[in-house]
Amino acid sequence: MKPTSANFYTNVDKALVDKTLQKALRKTAVGFPMLRAKAIDALPEFDTLRDDAVTLKNDVLDNLDYYLERFETKAIEQGGQVHWCSDTQEANETVLKICQAANAKTVTKGKSMIGEEMGVNEYLEEHGIEPIETDLGEYIIQLRNEPPSHIVGPAIHVPKEEVAEAFKEAHTELDAERSLEEPQELLEEARAILREKFINADVGITGANFLVAETGSSAIVTNEGNGDLTQILPRVHIVLASIEKVVPTLEDASTILRVLARSITGQDLSVYTTFSTGPRRDDDIDGPEEFHVILLDNGRSEMLGNEFRDMLRCIRCGSCLGHCPIYTTIGGHAYGWVYSGPMGKVLIPNLIGHEQSKHLPNACTMCGKCEEVCPLRIPIPTMNRVWRGKEHEAKYSSRASRIALGFWAFMAKRPKLYHLLAGFKYSILGKIGRKKGRFTSVPFASAWTEGRDLPSPQGRTFQQQWSDRGGKR
Amino acid sequence: MVSTPNNAQSLNVGLFVTCLVDLFRPSIGFATVKLLEDNGCIVSVPENQTCCGQPAYNSGDQKNSIEIAKQVISAFKGFDYVVLPSGSCAAMISQHYPLLFKDDSQWEAPAKELATKTFELTTFLTDILKVETVEATFEQQATYHDSCSGLRELGIKNQPRKLLSSVKGLELKESKKAEECCGFGGSFSVKYPKISERIVRDKIEDAQKTETQTLIGGDLGCLMNMAGKLKRENAPMEVRHVAEVLAGMTDVPAIGEGEDK
Ligand code: SF4
DSSP: OOOOGGGHHHHHHHHHHOHHHHHHHHHHHHHHHHHHHHHHHTOTTHHHHHHHHHHHHHHHHHTHHHHHHHHHHHHHHTTOEEEEESSHHHHHHHHHHHHHHTTOSEEEEOOOHHHHHHTHHHHHHHTTOEEEEOSHHHHHHHHTTOOOSSSSSTTTTOOHHHHHHHHHHHOTTSOTTOOOOSHHHHHHHHHHHHHHHHHHOSEEEEOOSEEETTTTEEEEEESSSHHHHHHHSSSEEEEEEEGGGEESOHHHHHHHHHHHGGGTTOOSSOSEEEEEOSSOOTTOSSOOSEEEEEEEOTTHHHHHTSTTGGGGGOOOOOHHHHHOTTHHHHOSGGGOSSOOHHHHHHHHHHHHOSGGGTHHHHSOOOOOHHHHHOTTOOOHHHHHHHHHHHHHHHTOSOHHHHHHHHHHHHHHTOHHHHHHHHHHHHHHHHHHHTTTSEESOOGGGHHHHTTSOEEOOOSSOHHHHHHHTTOOO | OOOSTTOOOOEEEEEOOOHHHHHHOHHHHHHHHHHHHHTTEEEEOOSSOOOOSHHHHTTTOHHHHHHHHHHHHHHTTTOSEEEESOHHHHHIIIIIHHHHTTTOTTTHHHHHHHHHTEEEHHHIIIIISOOOOOOOBOOSEEEEEOOHHHHHHHOOSHHHHHHHTTSBTOEEOOOTTTTSOOSOTTTHHHHSHHHHHHHHHHHHHHHHTTOOSEEEESOHHHHHHHHHHHHHTTOOOEEEEHHHHHTTOOOSOOTTOOSOO
16 A cells, blocks of 8 residues: 555544544544453453563564574474565565465455555455455455554444445445345345355465464464454465564463453453464365465564564554544544554554654654553653654754754753743733733644634743742742 | 641752743742642742753754753752652653663763652642642632643652642542543644644543533643633633642632633
């Protein structure tokens, strides 16, 4: 997907007037946090579990090469194949090669953020292979030709009426007059359509919530079971995973599972947690003939060595999104790429380049809610500040804002001059504004006063008054 | 340790007024002075203070942040404590200054020293001076907004509520979203005014659902943001800083309220 993060202001304007989106966001802002809060209330040891998960992930990052090699060895021992890809181009080419070797016409897909990052659907389509998303949310946005607006609920911005519209447009073989008002009817239609696709697909592509080094397995977590059908029915199963998804042992996988679903949907566990280990063995009743794992780097090894290393602990639970005042105001698409919310602010500049996504780390009030709810305790505000520092150094910020900041800092470092000028200026402002108590429009603060008043200064500054009284210095 | 107000062993307290209070609402500064003096502190206001440096720090301007921090560290040498009527500026000094100097052998120790003796006002009163009650009357129902930095970086939650509960006539009612951000975020509110405006709109809606007359908080930036929105919407709810209420200095017009009304 071509990023539109550079058009952040336009994206935001669009989002703010989109009534349907705003309605959906209201629900998200209440729904997910409530579910999480309930789950955590019921589990007093949740904070200890978080600490365990942090320790585990830090160990993984400290020894990433070791665990990845171990994973590779084990996966090969189980009859699988591992493909190391440094960027999305290489990953797409590898996927295409595997599909072509399998003579694939259609490919079913489980939900995969790495797939989104790669733009694998577009790539396969360009090469004559039809990808079919099988996660209901992903299927809906695929029909609508959109990126996900939430990493866990990709179609949370689409109300059921619009889902019905998309279905009627796409499923032309069905009776045009059929009723699609109830969610159940939508679900049944999607299920019937997808069932056939599952059976006919030549290749199934899934993501991975983690890769287990000790067994060479990949694991996915879903609520619909679509991932299972995607990886079991076709002849070939391809797993798309970024390198930081590896964990040492099955026990470690369960450490992460215990905090993952609780952090977003409040479930103890998602409905399906499925481990895949190699292709089908002789005595297996089902499973693919080939098992491939794409290990994608795409900027991660660089993050391992820079200030954004902690971001690699992210398990894509999505908790920070629904708790973020910005995300719940503008929605996912405004961020302009496949990730969004607090985690997206840190990740996107790392993955698509900082200059074009420089707004994202700035569009943050530093309220700290994301860090508070992140199961992996990722210091997102701190990392936003690091991006801002890089922006300041690279002079990506606007000239006007740099001049304003420079002038302010010049004054702030000269207390005498500062107090003199401030005393003068604020006394006058106070005189003008005191009667009414506020300004409804201020030339130098028009951005502020467009939507709210600016309370007026009271008059003489505190410092002036303190001097007047001969207060102790 | 001080058991009751007024018999405190005289502590030398440096008041960091904060730039917003200095420029926009000196009455908060004087309320702070009163509360400290009532509880036995000797209050000084060093002249060499302007701002804690957050605007530079949060804009990624490391160089100016460091220079401003050095100025603050020097200005506040020698006090027993440094107190601020703001959670976010207190967090800047106590949490972030040490980080600014973590590789600086000359300044790291003084930065840490200042950090450990710097407190937000209500925390200082309850946790250090062990103040249980204040002498003030405010015949109102009110709701409290927890400003983000104070809440999440310094754990300020019960301290202001505890003190407010001793104000005669005041009844506190919690709003659902008391802990949610008001959308101010310093320069965020000017860089992304539309997002900021939408967030504060939700915030004041929630506050008004408590059907109280006053919104109280501990950070002037957030309070100016919420007051500005309430006034724009012609809402009757008034906004005040916790220091003014605790000091019984509520005769001045509320934030954004005029002398004429
Ligand atoms: S940053 Fe934390 S809260 Fe956000 S998606 Fe990642 S793990 Fe979840």
